[in-house]
Amino acid sequence: DSGVTQTPKHLITATGQRVTLRCSPRSGDLSVYWYQQSLDQGLQFLIQYYNGEERAKGNILERFSAQQFPDLHSELNLSSLELGDSALYFCASSVVYGATQYFGPGTRLTVL
């Protein structure tokens, strides 16, 4: 158990809908990362937050947004969902940027 929790574990929804994925980092970790893993695109970095502020942005679509709250948990919002958004979404946390990342179990999103 990495200490990083993600909810929900599975999510099935329809095209055009909006969903929110939640991540709670390990106790004491200030940095949160979001990744997407799909058969087509492989593993991709989406976005990183450090202590509530956006630190880096990767291949994140404009339909996606994220934030890190004062209690350090993070949410990834996906809107106007398309079939191609079906993927495993991982959250990871680390003490500071660049330190070892600890991954959550992932949220499997299926868009029908």
Added chain:
Amino acid sequence: GIQVEQSPPDLILQEGANSTLRCNFSDSVNNLQWFHQNPWGQLINLFYIPSGTKQNGRLSATTVATERYSLLYISSSQTTDSGVYFCAVVAGNQFYFGTGTSLTVIP
């Protein structure tokens, strides 16, 4: 963005054998990390290794930043080593992943 190539794409080993996985990258990077994804999907960060050599038990990694490659060594492989090994490089604040090496260790 930076291109990250991993080789070999697939590897099958007998338990107890040694192996070397390679990661080549196309430009200068700030950092390089190795990850293992087990057959159940769990991702584990193995090494944070922008340069030099690190060892952790049966695993070790070497990065030669000037020549733009990194190697992951697995010695005395065990069935629990099976899964996919990813290399990721960091340039600026961006992460770029390779497509992974799928390792199967046979008892």
